[in-house]
Amino acid sequence: MSAGTNAQERGPYGGFFSVAGAVAWRQIYKYFTNPAFLSPALFPLFFFVAFAGGLTRVGSVPGFDYAPGYTAFQFVWSLLQAVALGGAFTGFSIAGDFESGFANRLMLAASDRRGILLGYVIASVARATATGALVTVVALLTGMPMSGGVDLFGLIGLAVLVNMAATLFGAGIAMMLRTQQAGPIIRTPIFLVLFLAPVFVPLELLSGWIETVAALNPFTIILTSARGFLAGEPVGVLPAYAVGAGLVVALTLWALFGLRYAERSS
Amino acid sequence: MGSTFSVQMLNLAQRSVVRTLRQPAVVVSSLLFPLMFWGINSNGLDAASRIPGFPADSYLDFSFAFPLIQAALFGAVTAGADLARDIETGFLDRLSLTPMRPAALLAGMLMGVVALGLIQGVVFLAVGLLFGVQIQAGFGGMLLIVLFMMLVALGFGSLGAILALRTGSTEAVESSFPLFFVAIFLSSINLPRDLIQADWFRVIATLNPVSYLVEGIRSLIITGWDGQALAVGFGCALGLILVTLAGAAASMRTRMASS
Amino acid sequence: MEDRKAGIEVEGLVRDFKKGPRAVDGIDIVVEPGEVYGFLGPNGAGKSTTVLMLTTLLPPTSGAARVAGYDIVREGRQVRAVIGAALQEAALDPFLTGREHLNLQAALHGLPRQERKKRGDELLERVGLQEAADRRVRGYSGGMKRRLDLALALVHRPRILFLDEPTTGLDPQSRSALWSEVSRLARDEGVTVFLTTQYLEEADVLADRVGIIDRGKIVAEDTPEALKADIGRPSVEATPIEPNERSAVARVLVRFGNELPSQPETVAVRLDQGAGDLADVVRALDREDLRVRNLRLEEPSLNDVFLAKTGRSLEGAGDAGHGAEAEGEPEEARA
Numbered sequence: 001m002s003a004g005t006n007a008q009e010r011g012p013y014g015g016f017f018s019v020a021g022a023v024a025w026r027q028i029y030k031y032f033t034n035p036a037f038l039s040p041a042l043f044p045l046f047f048f049v050a051f052a053g054g055l056t057r058v059g060s061v062p063g064f065d066y067a068p069g070y071t072a073f074q075f076v077w078s079l080l081q082a083v084a085l086g087g088a089f090t091g092f093s094i095a096g097d098f099e100s101g102f103a104n105r106l107m108l109a110a111s112d113r114r115g116i117l118l119g120y121v122i123a124s125v126a127r128a129t130a131t132g133a134l135v136t137v138v139a140l141l142t143g144m145p146m147s148g149g150v151d152l153f154g155l156i157g158l159a160v161l162v163n164m165a166a167t168l169f170g171a172g173i174a175m176m177l178r179t180q181q182a183g184p185i186i187r188t189p190i191f192l193v194l195f196l197a198p199v200f201v202p203l204e205l206l207s208g209w210i211e212t213v214a215a216l217n218p219f220t221i222i223l224t225s226a227r228g229f230l231a232g233e234p235v236g237v238l239p240a241y242a243v244g245a246g247l248v249v250a251l252t253l254w255a256l257f258g259l260r261y262a263e264r265s266s
Numbered sequence: 267m268g269s270t271f272s273v274q275m276l277n278l279a280q281r282s283v284v285r286t287l288r289q290p291a292v293v294v295s296s297l298l299f300p301l302m303f304w305g306i307n308s309n310g311l312d313a314a315s316r317i318p319g320f321p322a323d324s325y326l327d328f329s330f331a332f333p334l335i336q337a338a339l340f341g342a343v344t345a346g347a348d349l350a351r352d353i354e355t356g357f358l359d360r361l362s363l364t365p366m367r368p369a370a371l372l373a374g375m376l377m378g379v380v381a382l383g384l385i386q387g388v389v390f391l392a393v394g395l396l397f398g399v400q401i402q403a404g405f406g407g408m409l410l411i412v413l414f415m416m417l418v419a420l421g422f423g424s425l426g427a428i429l430a431l432r433t434g435s436t437e438a439v440e441s442s443f444p445l446f447f448v449a450i451f452l453s454s455i456n457l458p459r460d461l462i463q464a465d466w467f468r469v470i471a472t473l474n475p476v477s478y479l480v481e482g483i484r485s486l487i488i489t490g491w492d493g494q495a496l497a498v499g500f501g502c503a504l505g506l507i508l509v510t511l512a513g514a515a516a517s518m519r520t521r522m523a524s525s
Numbered sequence: 526m527e528d529r530k531a532g533i534e535v536e537g538l539v540r541d542f543k544k545g546p547r548a549v550d551g552i553d554i555v556v557e558p559g560e561v562y563g564f565l566g567p568n569g570a571g572k573s574t575t576v577l578m579l580t581t582l583l584p585p586t587s588g589a590a591r592v593a594g595y596d597i598v599r600e601g602r603q604v605r606a607v608i609g610a611a612l613q614e615a616a617l618d619p620f621l622t623g624r625e626h627l628n629l630q631a632a633l634h635g636l637p638r639q640e641r642k643k644r645g646d647e648l649l650e651r652v653g654l655q656e657a658a659d660r661r662v663r664g665y666s667g668g669m670k671r672r673l674d675l676a677l678a679l680v681h682r683p684r685i686l687f688l689d690e691p692t693t694g695l696d697p698q699s700r701s702a703l704w705s706e707v708s709r710l711a712r713d714e715g716v717t718v719f720l721t722t723q724y725l726e727e728a729d730v731l732a733d734r735v736g737i738i739d740r741g742k743i744v745a746e747d748t749p750e751a752l753k754a755d756i757g758r759p760s761v762e763a764t765p766i767e768p769n770e771r772s773a774v775a776r777v778l779v780r781f782g783n784e785l786p787s788q789p790e791t792v793a794v795r796l797d798q799g800a801g802d803l804a805d806v807v808r809a810l811d812r813e814d815l816r817v818r819n820l821r822l823e824e825p826s827l828n829d830v831f832l833a834k835t836g837r838s839l840e841g842a843g844d845a846g847h848g849a850e851a852e853g854e855p856e857e858a859r860a
């Protein structure tokens with residue numbers, strides 16, 4: 001890894017970005033040369049097909065009015081699920097790198113280790129564009145109407161924030177545990193966050209304990225706003241982006257904490 | 267001097283059950299995950315009970331078959347993985363050097379799966395009742411549900427055995443779990459077949475035997491004593507068992523055919 | 526079951542695998558009842574494949590073998606009834622205890638319930654696992670697993686025992702303990718033992734006769750002593766206490782044979798008459814009042830035998846990927 005030696009000669013910011021670039025490049029190369037890189041999209045695609053296909057009738061429940069239809073309603077959730085799981089998979093990747101010892105080499109070589117984190121996040125976003133595109137293509141093939149125009153960028157923006165948040169969350173855990181056992185510990189909270197939300201019906205149509213939980217779940221705001229973007233009727237934009245950005249900031253601190261922990265322990 | 271088939275089968279079944287119970291993580295997650303998923307699913311889809319023509323008042327009752335089927339599946343994959351591990355580690359070789367009949371190993375493994383299915387059935391019924399599920403067929407219905415669970419476990423378990431014997435790989439068996447999961451979803455598990463709007467989905471659900479297993483159990487919960495649904499459901503379960511058991515026996519013979 | 530002699534007869538046994546050269550290329554072996562036969566060879570030589578065939582776990586491609594008088598292909602069930610096998614992987618269930626393993630094995634072999642417990646206790650004591658008997662095998666060390674493996678192979682009192690590299694990876698203590706037990710079984714109970722190993726010392730110490738196998742063929746077969754004697758006479762190496770007495774020591778030693786190259790402070794000579802001369806060497810040195818710090822008799826080793834027969838050294842001769850017999854190959858062939 002030449003990133004380290006070159007970077008040490010530059011200034012502090014040069015080091016940070018060149019480390020990030022090197023890590024990102026390696027990850028992206030790993031992803032795109034291995035067909036399995038699309039695997040984070042598998043479960044979301046499956047759920048999309050199962051729910052959009054099997055539960056279409058739910059769209060005719062009184063009070064359910066989402067203009068683009070039930071398929072589009074499910075698509076947004078599947079898209080966010082795919083990018084979130086992409087973040088989780090990056091977390092697994094980091095844990096694997098630690099377990100194999102590769103991460104130690106990275107830590108030794110990098111002039112600014114925070115760059116390693118940024119590198120993983122960049123790579124994760126890159127992969128998310130591919131998995132997101134795949135989910136979108138499948139949805140379009142099922143005849144989902146795509147309205148929204150410029151608002152689609154709003155949707156993409158939220159997806160990127162979700163991906164970054166999940167990646168940072170996974171990275172923090174991976175760096176603290178540094179073994180493959182991090183897998184379930186990364187996956188389970190993310191699954192819970194994704195599922196304890198208005199998955200099948202909008203928030204207004206939920207009742208019981210799940211209504212309360214979903215209302216408190218920060219992901220719900222993002223999901224609702226994302227659906228609004230797809231419908232071309234943006235709703236709750238500011239709160240959604242605020243929550244998204246807030247999550248990214250908080251989880252960056254979390255990931256940095258994990259990095260420090262890894263540094264101290266190795 | 268060899269041992270009798272029943273002695274072999276019982277000892278191997280005992281081993282099967284003991285092994286499973288000694289993996290508390292497996293037992294707990296086989297109980298916990300289906301219940302968690304059911305909790306989220308049933309609550310999140312409660313609005314579906316307001317769809318015109320929905321056959322039950324509460325989605326909770328309607329969806330109660332879900333954790334039961336999912337748990338039986340989980341048990342089957344675990345048992346299959348255990349058998350694959352026996353092949354991988356050479357434990358099967360060790361056993362085949364004894365007078366053990368291959369059928370006894372298979373029977374023992376399946377007895378373990380069925381025993382786990384029994385435990386799961388009882389636990390889920392208890393939890394379900396606690397959460398307010400109303401079983402229209404009453405206590406008799408509950409017994410039938412547990413029996414159903416055991417039959418489904420046997421059917422899926424044999425499927426797991428086929429995978430294990432054919433591939434000899436724990437990884438291959440465990441990675442089949444998502445496929446089974448998919449098979450469960452592409453059925454009438456979430457909505458009755460007549461309320462499935464997408465034609466292609468409805469066709470798949472109609473062809474999928476899992477739909478009839480689900481509908482059989484569900485009829486006991488939301489309808490009471492629906493002779494037709496029960497007949498079809500049980501028939502399907504027995505048919506599944508016949509096919510998969512035969513397949514498992516054949517796979518076992520192939521695996522042991524070196525002598 | 527009629528009483529047949531507990532020997533092994535192998536004739537032209539061959540095993541091919543789909544990919545790679547022949548794992549076993551026409552071997553002939555005769556093992557007498559009560560004998561300990563050592564099958565020595567590097568990794569990939571064909572040892573494990575041979576054992577898998579003789580224990581009926583793998584069918585031969587051609588050739589024949591009779592174990593305890595039963596044909597391995599047609600009378601597999603009868604073969605299995607009289608043999609015990611501890612194969613290369615200590616194939617155990619991590620969730621069962623040692624005692625539960627023995628109980629299961631005994632039950633499958635048809636031992637009545639009362640006898641199972643007794644036999645279990647007896648074997649646990651024999652292999653020194655009484656303390657660990659009720660612990661799950663996942664907590665056992667490598668040595669303990671191998672010992673349990675041996676105990677399981679003995680549950681039904683087999684007349685022929687197959688041991689496939691029984692001490693690979695064991696510490697010296699466990700290794701000696703296993704050697705003692707194997708020797709005892711052969712000596713006191715008349716069990717025929719077919720043992721494969723890549724360790725010279727093991728073959729040397731345990732085996733009555735050794736068959737050296739390389740690349741699927743037997744290259745030499747005899748008692749360890751005969752094999753070594755066939756290669757050459759032993760040599761003696763002396764290190765005088767006073768370095769300036771070296772030439773005097775050399776003059777004494779060359780009376781008994783030709784000098785060999787050695788370290789500057791030692792003298793080495795190949796003995797014309799063999800090890801029996803050693804006493805005369807000592808007496809001769811004593812008569813000349815020459816004192817030595819170190820006097821060593823170097824026997825040619827089985828490695829020398831292997832080297833002479835194959836042109837390669839036994840240690841380091843095997844490689845994991847060579848030939849058809851990588852560790853996993855037999856499994857793949859059967860899958």
